[in-house]
Amino acid sequence: MSKMQIVKTLFLKAPPEHVWKFLTEADRMAEWFHRGGNDLAEGGDYVLETNTYGKEGETLCWGHVLEMKKPERLVHTFTHKFIDGAETKCTWTLEAVSGGTILTLVHDGWEKVAQDAFNAAADHDIGWDEHFTRLRRVAN
Template identity: 80%
Template structure:
């Protein structure tokens, strides 16, 4: 069975503006977590914590597989709780009159053998929380 999280946001900003919030370290910090560096195609990416006492600790990471600015971003995604299992995030930005339709497909949960449904459900909830902030800062 294949499990995937699919989220769609309607943002009142052009794709070029929204793209920055997915790929630039300082913009990621405004809604998700601070990036160690800007994302680059073929490169590794890392997000670090800003939690007091743990500032700068690596919290999630992966490899950028595809970047087609400002239309599509694909990267792997993992963290310590996934125990080395890599999932995949595919971001699609569609320009529409008045803004951008941003779609995230986050898949690969079935590779996490311990509790794939539980892990996917936790991330589904987490994306909702983060996307609330993304709507505020990117629109």
């Protein structure tokens, strides 16, 4: 199987220091993605909870923070029950430009998903688009 990766790039009208908060602070992540129990910390684990009505507080996804270089680069693992705990990886790059930040996400490791890796990646590709619509609203 070829290496599958999701690559998304956003142009945000805010400096990297501001965008960084939305990737690492629990309260800010809740505004566009899912609520976390605590802020991300290098070498630490994280758990995000569902924001679906009636299921609030249920663990949705989790992982481990591999690298944090504020405000330029964040790398963490990412998994949840729908991919049977297969550990994928998200690499976030924030590039300062005149007028804002170019934010790039590379989400790879889909070949580790045992059942229907392509559809799992395709579903997450759509999911990231939906979450990024909210991120653009709150981070700009």
